[in-house]
Amino acid sequence: MPIKDLQKNKPGLARAGVIRLGYKVKKCNKCKEQNYAGAVKCKCGNTKFGKIYPIPADHFVLTDAPGVTEAIKNPKPTELRIYLPFNGIEQNFPAYHQYWVASALICRGDGEHIQYGINPQSGDIIIRDGQAIKDFETKDGKFRAGDIMTCPGMTHDTYTKCQHCKPNAMLIVLLRDMPRLAYYQIATTSIHNIVNLTEQLTYIQETIGRLQGVPFILKLRSRKISVPKNGGGRMRTEKYLLSLEVDPEWVQRLFTTQNQLANPERQLLSETTIDDDIIDIELSQQPPSQSSYSQIEPPVWIPPNGNDDSDEPDEDDYETTDLDRFYKHVLDTISWYTDPNHISDTMTQLELVYNLDDEESIYDSLAQHANAAADAEADAVA
Ligand SMILES: [Zn+2]
Numbered sequence: 001m002p003i004k005d006l007q008k009n010k011p012g013l014a015r016a017g018v019i020r021l022g023y024k025v026k027k028c029n030k031c032k033e034q035n036y037a038g039a040v041k042c043k044c045g046n047t048k049f050g051k052i053y054p055i056p057a058d059h060f061v062l063t064d065a066p067g068v069t070e071a072i073k074n075p076k077p078t079e080l081r082i083y084l085p086f087n088g089i090e091q092n093f094p095a096y097h098q099y100w101v102a103s104a105l106i107c108r109g110d111g112e113h114i115q116y117g118i119n120p121q122s123g124d125i126i127i128r129d130g131q132a133i134k135d136f137e138t139k140d141g142k143f144r145a146g147d148i149m150t151c152p153g154m155t156h157d158t159y160t161k162c163q164h165c166k167p168n169a170m171l172i173v174l175l176r177d178m179p180r181l182a183y184y185q186i187a188t189t190s191i192h193n194i195v196n197l198t199e200q201l202t203y204i205q206e207t208i209g210r211l212q213g214v215p216f217i218l219k220l221r222s223r224k225i226s227v228p229k230n231g232g233g234r235m236r237t238e239k240y241l242l243s244l245e246v247d248p249e250w251v252q253r254l255f256t257t258q259n260q261l262a263n264p265e266r267q268l269l270s271e272t273t274i275d276d277d278i279i280d281i282e283l284s285q286q287p288p289s290q291s292s293y294s295q296i297e298p299p300v301w302i303p304p305n306g307n308d309d310s311d312e313p314d315e316d317d318y319e320t321t322d323l324d325r326f327y328k329h330v331l332d333t334i335s336w337y338t339d340p341n342h343i344s345d346t347m348t349q350l351e352l353v354y355n356l357d358d359e360e361s362i363y364d365s366l367a368q369h370a371n372a373a374a375d376a377e378a379d380a381v382a
């Protein structure tokens with residue numbers, strides 16, 4: 001037994017780095033050329049830039065994963081050879097509806113209950129494990145300590161702050177080409193990634209019986225996706241999505257083994273070829289072993305949009321073309337806004353972050369704000 005006061009922090013995997021799905025960029029004010037966020041001077045000579053925003057990449061970005069480029073001999077891989085550190089899907093791929101402001105987690109829900117919520121004004125924790133722990137009030141009503149707090153999930157409308165919650169997930173991987181017991185995290189807010197990876201993990205877990213120790217290939221693939229269009233209808237857009245496959249070589253060996261097990265005669269003939277992998281596969285049918293490996297606690301979940309990762313590029317957000325189109329739509333339809341910067345400043349003020357999926361609600365908030373502001377201006381004049 002651990003000494004409970006001294007060993008509160010359970011052993012965790014160390015984090016070796018962050019693998020990103022995009023870059024941070026900014027536009028030159030003069031020639032509109034896209035420059036990396038760190039650029040001091042544009043090719044055109046200009047040194048003034050617009051706001052920094054992330055854009056998706058067609059490859060895994062390794063700039064914050066030290067040594068990986070050298071180990072895999074590829075600075076822009078579209079595939080990574082990985083292991084997953086845990087057997088549970090929720091441990092390897094924690095996903096929540098979350099709302100972050102700067103580095104503070106305001107709300108976290110699992111789609112059924114709000115697991116954690118704070119009053120952003122006072123910083124007090126007001127919700128824990130699906131229950132209000134204090135009396136509090138929002139513009140949507142009064143809540144009493146002990147109230148069951150349901151998480152609205154994708155509809156985002158239970159109480160004021162939940163309107164901002166959005167899916168946030170993180171894949172925790174070990175790199176097979178970096179033989180060390182330290183993980184890399186890959187954050188995503190893409191609903192497609194969250195749904196697809198969860199489905200793939202569930203299928204593999206049910207088929208093979210475990211996730212830990214199975215050699216996987218994680219791929220970033222271009223996919224055309226249909227999304228709602230402004231003013232109705234749908235349009236197709238290109239996204240780079242994560243996809244997980246069990247290493248085909250390993251699957252081949254697995255099938256061979258199963259064949260041998262099904263045909264005892266063949267098994268006898270080829271007995272000498274039975275290697276560790278085959279024994280390993282048989283062991284997987286048994287309850288999880290008590291190796292040190294399986295005792296590793298899940299790492300502390302580090303938020304993709306908070307703390308040290310506040311700059312996380314995020315493949316669903318901020319697509320320039322979408323954002324430009326959205327700004328144009330706002331400027332065309334809400335006369336109060338004077339230019340894109342005016343919209344972007346208002347969004348910052350309202351703590352709104354552009355996301356294609358949330359366009360309608362962002363538009364509504366911007367419209368509401370413009371109405372209120374226009375009214376206030378009219379009052380001031382009168
Ligand atoms: Zn320029």
Ligand SMILES: [Zn+2]
Pocket residue numbers: 097098099107108109114151161162163165
């Ligand atoms: Zn929420």
